[in-house]
Amino acid sequence: MVDGISILRSPLILGNKSASQVTDDVCAPLDRGPGMTWWFALAVSLSMFTLGVIAVTYQLATGIGTWGLNSTVGWAFDITNFVFWIGIGHAGTLISAILFLFRQRWRTSVNRSAEAMTIFAVICAGLFPIIHMGRPWLAFWVIPYPNFRGPLWINFRSPLVWDMFAIGTYFTISLVFWYVGLIPDLATLRDRAVSKVKKTLFGFFSFGWDGSTRTWQRYETVYLLLAGLATPLVVSVHTIVSWDFATSVIPGWHSTIFPPYFVAGAVFSGFAMVLTLMIIARAVLHFEEYITLHHIESMSKIIIATGGIVAMAYMTELFVSFYSGNEYERFAFINRMLGPYAWAYWIMVGCNVVTPQFLWFRKIRRNVALVFILSIFINVGMWFERFVIITISLTRDYLPASWDNYAPTLIELATLVGSFGLFFTLFLIFARFLPMIAIGEVKAVLSYGRKESHGKAREEEGRKVGEYEGLHGGTS
Numbered sequence: 001m002v003d004g005i006s007i008l009r010s011p012l013i014l015g016n017k018s019a020s021q022v023t024d025d026v027c028a029p030l031d032r033g034p035g036m037t038w039w040f041a042l043a044v045s046l047s048m049f050t051l052g053v054i055a056v057t058y059q060l061a062t063g064i065g066t067w068g069l070n071s072t073v074g075w076a077f078d079i080t081n082f083v084f085w086i087g088i089g090h091a092g093t094l095i096s097a098i099l100f101l102f103r104q105r106w107r108t109s110v111n112r113s114a115e116a117m118t119i120f121a122v123i124c125a126g127l128f129p130i131i132h133m134g135r136p137w138l139a140f141w142v143i144p145y146p147n148f149r150g151p152l153w154i155n156f157r158s159p160l161v162w163d164m165f166a167i168g169t170y171f172t173i174s175l176v177f178w179y180v181g182l183i184p185d186l187a188t189l190r191d192r193a194v195s196k197v198k199k200t201l202f203g204f205f206s207f208g209w210d211g212s213t214r215t216w217q218r219y220e221t222v223y224l225l226l227a228g229l230a231t232p233l234v235v236s237v238h239t240i241v242s243w244d245f246a247t248s249v250i251p252g253w254h255s256t257i258f259p260p261y262f263v264a265g266a267v268f269s270g271f272a273m274v275l276t277l278m279i280i281a282r283a284v285l286h287f288e289e290y291i292t293l294h295h296i297e298s299m300s301k302i303i304i305a306t307g308g309i310v311a312m313a314y315m316t317e318l319f320v321s322f323y324s325g326n327e328y329e330r331f332a333f334i335n336r337m338l339g340p341y342a343w344a345y346w347i348m349v350g351c352n353v354v355t356p357q358f359l360w361f362r363k364i365r366r367n368v369a370l371v372f373i374l375s376i377f378i379n380v381g382m383w384f385e386r387f388v389i390i391t392i393s394l395t396r397d398y399l400p401a402s403w404d405n406y407a408p409t410l411i412e413l414a415t416l417v418g419s420f421g422l423f424f425t426l427f428l429i430f431a432r433f434l435p436m437i438a439i440g441e442v443k444a445v446l447s448y449g450r451k452e453s454h455g456k457a458r459e460e461e462g463r464k465v466g467e468y469e470g471l472h473g474g475t476s
Contacts, residue, residue, distance in 0.1 A: 096178075159243065257320070
């Protein structure tokens with residue numbers, strides 16, 4: 001206590017904002033309409049998505065012979081992209097559910113966008129197993145529904161079926177969790193809407209939210225239950241994806257370390273993508289007072305932790321392959337490091353092991369431009385990690401006579417570009433029509449770290465919030 005003023009922690013939201021200012025700031029991008037930057041970004045992402053649609057359409061009309069696959073390498077770009085996008089989708093659930101359960105208040109400024117990013121990434125991931133089937137119009141065959149085929153049933157031992165259940169469950173829970181958290185803000189948009197159409201739409205999707213104490217209590221109970229339900233999915237979903245490989249007998253795949261290794265890598269890559277998007281949104285939408293250096297630094301620390309787990313997993317794999325005395329397993333890792341695809345392996349190591357070490361320095365963690373560049377390197381490295389695990393392990397199997405190399409075709413490259421186009425298109429549409437920051441949750445942490453003199457500041461803030469809620473139906 002100094003001169004009657006209590007010095008607390010650094011505030012999570014800068015600018016000494018009031019409740020009404022938070023609503024105005026977060027809704028400002030929605031009120032003023034899209035600018036040229038948004039339209040340009042949408043045009044680029046739509047062009048990428050269109051390229052992907054053309055590539056997939058041509059592949060479906062011609063056959064999967066348009067890919068660079070062969071009898072040795074049966075999984076390559078499509079499954080690599082599938083595992084990559086599933087990993088990207090993990091950060092949203094982690095930020096929203098696990099950090100919520102651990103009462104990490106800094107999550108409030110980034111959880112809404114991270115949740116949306118999860119949904120869009122899972123959509124991109126779910127497309128690749130369907131495309132990989134070659135006949136996507138028969139994709140419903142993986143669903144165990146009552147049929148007239150007699151004793152013929154789906155193969156529950158197939159990784160394709162496991163992935164269907166994992167993706168379906170993860171997508172459903174993530175979508176419900178995101179939507180429930182959005183309801184109070186939809187009510188705020190309803191009360192601010194001038195257009196009759198918007199008022200009707202927001203009113204319908206906000207389920208008649210009135211902002212009463214009883215409504216908030218029920219909302220918080222449901223949100224807590226969903227957070228507890230979603231938390232195990234962070235571990236289970238990517239664990240199931242790792243079993244696609246770990247249950248095989250291919251050297252470099254049948255490793256018991258894969259489940260925790262894949263989960264840590266998914267969180268690692270997911271947080272890197274969240275940083276990439278949030279830093280862009282912070283600059284373009286002028287959210288510097290909401291997505292502060294503290295938020296960027298906190299996410300960087302999680303990247304350091306998960307990056308360390310990933311690096312330990314790399315070393316453990318190498319140690320086990322040599323210590324086991326299994327010549328096939330040993331050769332698989334020698335081939336990764338020194339074989340024809342050694343360049344991919346060392347890109348993976350450089351981006352995923354070396355890059356996070358720079359974040360140990362506080363000056364770098366608080367340098368937005370450097371963190372943005374490092375996050376892109378991590379995303380690149382994590383894509384190459386999936387490529388190394390899946391493709392390089394297949395190019396050299398037990399029989400040298402069947403060895404073969406793999407090179408992606410233009411169709412596969414265009415499909416990858418198209419998936420990024422779909423992801424960014426969906427994210428841009430989300431940013432245009434819905435608040436990227438959880439208004440209600442940010443208001444709950446406004447007093448965190450503020451200086452107060454004998455409680456007067458708190459009383460004044462409470463009075464302003466009460467007046468604002470009285471004018472706006474309590475939805476703020």
